[in-house]
Each structure stands twice: as C-alpha cells, then as structure tokens.
Amino acid sequence: MSQPRSIRVPILTRVEGEGALNIRLCGSRIEQIELNIYEPPRFFEALLRGRSIEDVADITSRICGICPIAYQVTAVQALETILGIRIPEPIASLRRLVYCAEWIESHVLHIHLLHAPDFFDCQSGIELAKIFPDQVKRGLKLKQLGNRILEVLGGRAIHPINIAIGGFYRLPKTSQLTDLIPELQKALQEAIDAARWLGNLPFPDFTAPYHYVSLIETDRYPIESGRVAIGPDQTIGLELYETHFQEVQVPHSTALQSKFLGADGASIEYFVGPMARLYHNQERLGPQAKRLADELRFDARRCNPYQSILARAIEVVHAFEEALRIVQALQDGVLGGLAPRASYEPRAGIGMSATEAPRGLIFHRYQIDDAGNVVFAKIVPPTSQNQARIEADLRLLLEQIHRDSDPSIALACERLVRCYDPCISCSTHFLKVKIQRQ
C-alpha cells in the first residue's frame, strides 16, 4: 500500500498577495489539491454600504495596487448607468487610454519579473537580469511609460485619484498628451521586440479543456466595455451575468470561487484573462498587434496556459497601439472647452458594469438610494473567477508528474499557477504549497 505523501508550498512566490498550495497524494491518486488563499477577507462590498457613491471609485481602487483603474472604471460605469449619464466620446477615450496604461504596467511587470524567469530556470528577476540585462531593462522602461500615462491621467501611478462619476476630476492639458507621442512610438516598437523575444520560449507541453470567458465587441478589442462571450458565437448581456455565473465559498479559501453554470445546470471552471480575450477577439487587435500574433503563430485554441506570457506580450503591443491612436486623436484641441465631468442628480436604482482588468473580466453591481448612497455592492474580480480553473489545471498537471520528487512537483505547480498572474489581494477582496502523499 502506498505511503501518504503530502507536498506543501507554504508561500507562493512572484504572485501578488499571500497564498499557499496544499497537495495530498496516495500513490497515483490525487486526494486533495487546494489553492489555499489565506489572506484575510477584506469585506470591501460591506465597507461600501452606506457610503456616498462619490466615494466608491476611491474605495474600490484600494482593492488592488496593480489594477486600481479596473476597479475605478468598472465602478463609475456601473453607477453612471443608474444615473443616466452618457459621457462624451473624448472622455470615454481618456478612460480607455488610462486603462491601456494599466494593462501595460501590469502585463510588463508580470512578463519580465514574475513569469519569464520560469522559462530560464531562474529564481527571480535578478537572476534573469544576469542573462538578459537588455531585455529586463527594456521591460522596466516600458513599465515606466505605463506609469507616466497613469500619472498624467490618474494624478499618480499607484492608486490613481482622478477618475470620477461622469468623467474625471481634472482633464489633462493637450500638451501633456502630445508629449507622450514620441515615447509611445518608440515603446510600441520595443514592445514588439519584447514579444518576439518571448516567441521562441520552450513552452511546456500541457493543454487543458478551457472554457474561455471574456468581453467581446464587434468593432474593437474589448477593454472597458462589451458583451460577455460565454462560448464560441455565444454572448450575453451584463443583465444575465449573474444568471450564468455563480460565486461559491470553499473551506480552504478566503476568496469566493466563481463557476459558469452550463445549460444542463453543471458548474464549470472557466478561464478569464489575456488568453480568453485573444480567443474571442484576436481578429480585433490593432493592426501591428494582429500582425505580430500571426507572425508568432499565437492561437489561444491550443489551450496551453504557459503561452499566456505571449498573450500578455501581444496585448502590451495592442495597448501601446491603442494609446498612441487615442493620444493622436485627442490633439488639436479636442478636449478644449469640455467639462471634465458630467453633473448628475442622485436617484435610486441598480446598475452594473463589466470591464477587462489586466487579469481578466471584472464585474460590479451596485444598488443605490435616492440620496446617492450605496445600498448594496457586488464585486467579482478576475482571480476569484480563475481560482477553480487553476485547481483543475493543477489536477491535470499532477496526473502527469505525480512520480516526480516533492520539490520538483512544488516547483512545477507554482509555475503553472503563475501563468494565471493571480492577484490574491484582489481575490480576497493568494502562495504556500503543501503536498501530502499516502
């Protein structure tokens, strides 16, 4: 009879936040695989109740230091639907621009310092920098430009403070945007070079039956708007999101897990993020990003999670293209005479919004009262949606590698988890690995 075997990764490294991985094996049988999110729950939805809707963007931005814009934009858009606010196109473009900056900052950090080291057997970005100093330096420069755009539009790079219901508290000067053009042009080429560097990585041979979910738009790559694509050629409006997706609590995690409810009532693990976005929207990338994806022969239908690093690199190119397009379009005084934000009268109602955070789809729903205070808030971040899918992937991987040594299993599992760029702090609104063998 096989002896119990327990493998534990007590702290998952190179992820945002704190989590662990517990694995129990009995011979070739996997008895337990748990992504243990032990970071305390943060009760943001409860904190919002009773607060003025004017406070929502600033409070929700505190959920995450990496993707605050996703929380802010999703929140204000949901509230704007209740208040009947339609923001002018130039203001909407500025919101898309600041969101592009967040994609750049988040993706570039993950690619160069968190994920790429895995493909070269490096323990850290510092080790990777010894082998590829120019590539890491390039990554840092790209991230810095993302920060600059955030500063121009958000007031500051971390926890920006400028996004408001109805628009922005303050609009940038046209010259601040124009100044970005030469840097964006140079960065676009550098982002393409970075993606080509990653194109030849030795991707492990691993595939899984993914159910990809992302926003989808008819005429552009989705960032801050769109319908929800729940399958090939199948989309739903936001009003049906909670009919098709259900959050459940599991004992080993302080984060809720979200499942897709199939037509037969079965709950299905699903995958959100850059891979899902490209699966549903690759043909809608910007021209240079699309050419690059074709050149790299990227195809999310291969369902290889390790290729998410390529998906992010392609999206970085798209984000720079899009940022450049927006900034060029906003020259010539388009912002002149425009009020930074639309005025509104509070009114009771329920509103929702979904956008594409760097790590995937994020959904918010709010109910407010006549005085403009929050009665109810629901926030579904990307990592809690990917959690069940990560555990399913780990189970598939363990079926292949269960005979390996404990340290080897722990390392392989950590690497697989990092493909998802999990944000544990977001999910608790995540890694330690423990393996038990029997």
Add this chain to the structure above:
Amino acid sequence: MRSESREIPFEVFGIGSAQGADQVGWRVLDRLLDRWHCDAARLHRLETPLDLLGFAAAMGSDERATQTWVLVDACLGESLGKVHCWRWPAVPESALPSGGVSSHGIGLIDALRLGQELGILPEFVWIYGIEIGDFQSIECDRSHSIDWKPNAQFQAAIATCASKIASRCVGSVR
C-alpha cells in the same frame, strides 16, 4: 515623476504605503516639500520600490552618472523612530530584508540589487531608514491605521531625517 532636461544632481525618493507607520518615507518627503526649497533636488513619492528602477531605466546613462540618489523608507527595528543612513550596498539585511512586505515580494533591497545587476544605479545611493518595529508589529499596524498620526518619537524622526537629507542635498530647511 517629472523629467526635465536640466541637470539635477539629487533625486530624493520617499517610499511608503498608506498603511500605518509605513508612511514615514512619504512624511519625510512631505516635510521637505513643505519647508525646503532647493533647485539641486527633485522629490518623488513612490509606493513600490520597482518604480525606482523604471525611473532609472528611463534615465540616460550620462545623466545618471552625475547623480546622487537619496531614498527614504521605513525599516525594521525595535528602536522606533531611530534614523539610519547607509550607502548602498552596505545595508544590513536585518533592517531591510529581501522580499520584505512589499508587493510581489520585491522589496527595496531586491529592487536595488536588480538595478545594480542592470547597471542602472548611480554611483552614490544613500538610504535613510526609519525604524518602525518588527514584522509582527508592522503587520498589525498595516491592518487598521491608514489615518496614521505620528507620535512625538516619529515626528522627531521625520524632522531629523528631512533635515539630514536637506543638508546632504546642499539645501536648507526654512
């Protein structure tokens, strides 16, 4: 952060977060901004040490070669409010441990090591550390004190640290 073509010999970075005494780096910067006028230095407020490297990577090597960087951050230590000054790389790991409590486990020391590996640090990097407690007390503090009000010990430390930085940067406190 601002980029200017004029040569500025000093860059001062206040590093911190909104969590409790981890704000000391920012508070020192605030004091400098409030009471100090000096054309020789630019002041930057950072929430993650990694952004220090973005700044360095984006800077031309000629500009960097002539600069001195001054970093202010909270550090580990039980003599609350004690101000240290170290010249990189002579920094005790006990005060500023690798990983620390920073996002993605990339602390100030890790960021500086990466910067050194990439050859993007100026020759002179001074680090001012203000002791704010041990890991356990910091974790407790992080949980509930965004509206941190420094006690007399910390107020004195912030004033002392700002004054030392001003002196180093050939400025003067008003």
